[in-house]
Amino acid sequence: MKVLIVDDEANIHKTTSIALRAMGHQAFSAYSGSQAIRKLEENKVDVIFLDLRLGPENGLEVYDKIRSEGFEMPIIIFTAFSSISTAIEATKKGVFDYVLKPFVPEQIRQALDRVGKNLSLESKVEELKTEVSESAPPALFESQDKSMQAIYRLTERAAPSDATVLILGPSGTGKTVLAKRIHSLSKRSKNPFVVVHCPSLSKELLESELFGHVKGAFTGAVKDTWGKIEAADGGTLFLDEIGDLPLEIQAKLLRFLQERQYERVGETKTRTGNVRIIAATNKDLQKDAQDGRFREDLFYRLNVISVVMPPLAERPHDIKGLAQAFLQHHARRQGRGDACTFSDSALAAILSYSWPGNIRELHNLIERCLILCDGGTIELDDLPMEVRSQSADGRSSRSHITIGGHFTLEEVEEAHINGVLNSTDNYQDAAEILGINKTTLYRKRKRNPELETADT
Template structure:
């Protein structure tokens, strides 16, 4: 942590600073109330050690000035035995703790551990309040899809390191959720997880958002402001949609990634940042580098560990569990119970393409629960586009070469696609490189293959079979 020592004795500064450095903390010094306010304005301080007798100043008056200036940093009082009653009164005013003089390093360590535990508890309370208020459904990190199982294993292995992680994939596939999971599995889990949404601001405002600015740096900069790098100190900085990061800021981000150094806008002082970077984008960054829209050196610096999130259509095995998870969440929110999808409805959900991915599935499930008449959600409860899309596309449209599919599924998909576009069985057979008899037998074995061709070509194929048998 960044610790400010406020005392009028140089020896206290020296001994306390040595102890803090040995514990891995960063000490700052101030000798008066005025210096204290200035240090707090210039640096993001985590905790203050404040002498109760600060020369001619009263430590409690300095405490009041700190609070009046808008700084709510935890404050620990240094006090002698003779002033212990005053120290107790100070805690009633809002002072976090007190340490008796003369003190030993272990007392400092224990006081700081109490601060860290308090910060950790406050963070957990915020997270619990978010869950209780129903901000979002609980996330499940289990999958029946091999591709997702591989992704979860990869991120679990990468999380404990400080390596930069680049999350790629379409919008709505859960990249932000995965970034938060990486943070929670890391050694930085007790520190902040800070998000910067790159497309949401102009170049000037985004630069200030990321690095911070000083008063007067630009029109509207009425006070010094810390950026997200400083806010995420010790934790994780998530750069969402980094493919939209303005080219002018890319060089500054590259420097930070290489040297962990930066300057606030309008300031010449170089600062260091201790953050782990996780970035995400739905764009093809390699194509963007070739076209000159994204720095190649920045891409390689970001691309230490890359994870490609599949679209929802590419993980059909997970759709029933994901849909039920969303359903349970909204059913609880609406005070309903015993809600479930019919088999036909689940089949339709699996067969739909889901261009909006998880976000679209979430919204569709909420809509279905609102509109269904009983505890069972049927196909008729689905939005028209989902019913039409699942009927026309079917499961074949989600197949990809190299995916988790059987050969017979891929064959069925290919034959179905050829039959849908061919003018006749003869043309379809020529495209497939087989004769019409073989094509007909495959269709008979798989009734789902292009049933609309039955009436048009059945007699033609039967005649062909008879002729083949005579030969």
């Protein structure tokens, strides 16, 4: 951890710093409240040791000042035995812990162990909140497909190292899930897994998101902000859809991969980052590098260990298992228990369908079908038209919808909207792809029962 020592005695700084470094921590020193604030503005700190009697200053007033400036890290009070009652009052006020002077290194170790456990619990809570908010489907790492078995073996061997991993493959094939799996099997698993979605922001905001910025660096930069590299310190930084990373930022990322050094936007101070990089893209990065759309040197830096996720259509033996796992997952979420199932004809149609949206499309489709079906069995008629039309049992009354075929505009529109809905995460993304606003999409959904479903 990065520890700030705030004390007016030089000997305390020396002995505490030696003890902290021996334990593998990094120590910073401040001799006054104002100096402490400056140190906090310059460096990301995990915990503070604060003297209760800081020369002419009152340690609790310094504590209040630190909190008023927006710094929320745990603060441990240094106090003499004579002021222990004040220290107890300080803990009621929000101080994390206190250490009696004179102290020995073991007391420092125990205090930091308590901080570490607390931070670990907070991290787990945040991960659980994220999983709940994303309604994450179960992650399955067993496969009947030989190519997937080879991918799982490769990633399990690579996970304990710090090697950069590049995950390639079409959208919806489970690249993010695999990245989380690699992190969970690594020696960094107790530290953060932080995601940067490269296409989601402008070049300027993406640079700040990645590296951080200082106050005044650009319009709207009202305070110093730490980027995702600092947030992932000790853990894994996942760069999703890295093929969309602007060329200007590619140069800075290359430098970070080579030297582990970077600067926040608007700052000249060079910092170091201790993160493992995992990147993913649905693009052909090698071709983009040859065509000048992606830096060739960055591609080779990223391509230390490379895996290619196959489309779901190339994993036919896995479709049934995935479909049943998603069905049970959503049945439990909807309070239907474990009795939900597929009819034989519905399952046959699911196994026959080509799944252009891959695992994401399968997951979304089953969630929608379970919401709309009567009872606990998903029937053939509960499936969207484009899935029914590819059913191998011949029970569909319609041929596969094709452009130029003998279909009404309503049938074509229904099939196209269904396909887009099933291959995206939410209605906003679907509306943008369709070129209509979200309200219009909702109206079409209400007008056509085939599209009626819950917003995901």
